[in-house]
Amino acid sequence: MAKAQETVLEINLGALTHNFNYLKSKLQPNTKFLAVVKAFAYGSDAICIAKHLQNLHVDYLAVAYTKEGIALRDAGITLPILVLHPQPINFKKIIEGCLEPSLYSPKILTEFISVAEQEVQNNYPVHIKFNTGLNRLGFWENDIDYIVTKLKNTNSIIAKSLFSHLAASEDKNEERFTKNQINTFKTLVTEFKSKINYSPWTHLCNTSGVINYPEAHLDMVRCGIGLYGFGNSTKENSNLKPIANLKSVISQIHKLEPNETVGYNRAYTAKHFEKTATIPIGHADGIGRQFGNGKGYVIINNKKATIIGNICMDMIMVNITDIECNEGDEVIVFDNSHKANELAIAVNTISYEILTSISQRVKRSILS
Incomplete structure (x- = not known):
């Protein structure tokens, strides 16, 4: 599977087939x-x-x-x-x-x-x-x-x-x-x-x-x-496969000195020397304001990067102080390993809202 080079929603039809067959197996033939x-x-x-x-x-x-x-x-x-x-x-x-x-x-x-x-x-x-x-x-x-x-x-x-x-x-x-x-x-x-x-x-x-x-x-x-891909319980979630992977990319990395602020309304203040990554996805793409200020997160090189400051219309900023990464690296918002229902819990919502909020301006990529 190719690494993301822009914000993209991958749609896995193989996972859809699996979920259909699993649910169908629960039914009587007629x-x-x-x-x-x-x-x-x-x-x-x-x-x-x-x-x-x-x-x-x-x-x-x-x-x-x-x-x-x-x-x-x-x-x-x-x-x-x-x-x-x-x-x-x-x-x-x-x-x-x-x-x-x-x-x-x-x-x-x-x-x-x-x-x-x-x-x-x-x-x-x-x-x-x-x-x-x-x-x-x-x-x-x-x-x-x-x-x-x-x-x-x-x-x-x-x-x-x-x-x-x-x-x-x-x-x-x-x-x-x-x-x-x-x-x-x-x-x-x-x-x-x-x-x-x-x-x-x-x-x-x-x-x-x-x-x-x-x-x-x-x-x-x-x-x-x-x-x-979601069955409303931990047990059933393990039997299903999320069909959607929302990915993006690091646009720029910033180094902050103590007491420097990030984003609109200066909502985040660096406590010490820190690094942030700016990612091209925002509330116009479905990442609502409730994701900001330490509640939501993304995955970069298999590590959780917390969203800091206020969500912008087209961008988010995340803390990468303890993550080895570079501009151009892939960012995972959710996928089959880092699931939307887990992210939903962090921002006090449900998987339905996470999924259906993804804007139509986000590129769709179909995987067989």
Whole structure:
């Protein structure tokens, strides 16, 4: 693997294949696999990732917003694509792009039926979302009669699936809550199916649900973070491979005398004779201000170099007083050995935020 000569996000498709196969191995043969590729495939490259998953014969893709789904269609992705948070202004575009919306409220259901009828659709596939405890989006149990009536009174749409979202499937301390969610969902599915003359698919599990609650795999599972290399526990992280390596390079080395300051607002003061390295990556690239002032770090020649001072828009400065290095040397922000979830702990966030914050201006390099 070539050493970085500029800031670059390497995307390892071999690691993606490994993660897909590992998660798939947890499922029964007939359980379908939906891959979540929202937010530029968790900060990587949605088109590249979606094409690779399509080659791996994943069953479904999911995005958050219509624009993301349209971009995949424009790139030649033919898999069914679930739009998790559609807005009525985009309903016509959803139909034009053969995307499948999540319908989660009476208003959204009514408005999509209206657009589908205007577009002369017949049995257009939609996905009905129920709220079982996350309290973010979704119909309630007592909406079932309303939904069924609306579905029976139109030929324009058909419920392809019923689904919900687990709130704390990674947390063993919340096992009772999660099992209550699972039971609530199974109960409302039974009621829904008893009142309509066909049988929609059901899906509930995210990555942690796949790992921790096999009884809830149902007809399909939805995996996001696991595909990108994180399983929300130390044990499962060891079974997965992060697909992204964020690297950069030392632009310049400075020697500081005691009491000299570094960066904006003179936020760091040298305590003695010190050396710093300036690296071309900053908050415009996804390294937020919370990384600065001794909280975040990078790896240079296998040693941890603490970020000092305030994060700049395009640069960070790190302390290399005890590290042998030169201008032009490679810098690792995170990779398969120095993982994003470990960096996340240092700056009091989660791996999801570290990954999805990487700016689109950072060069992407695809590794097979």
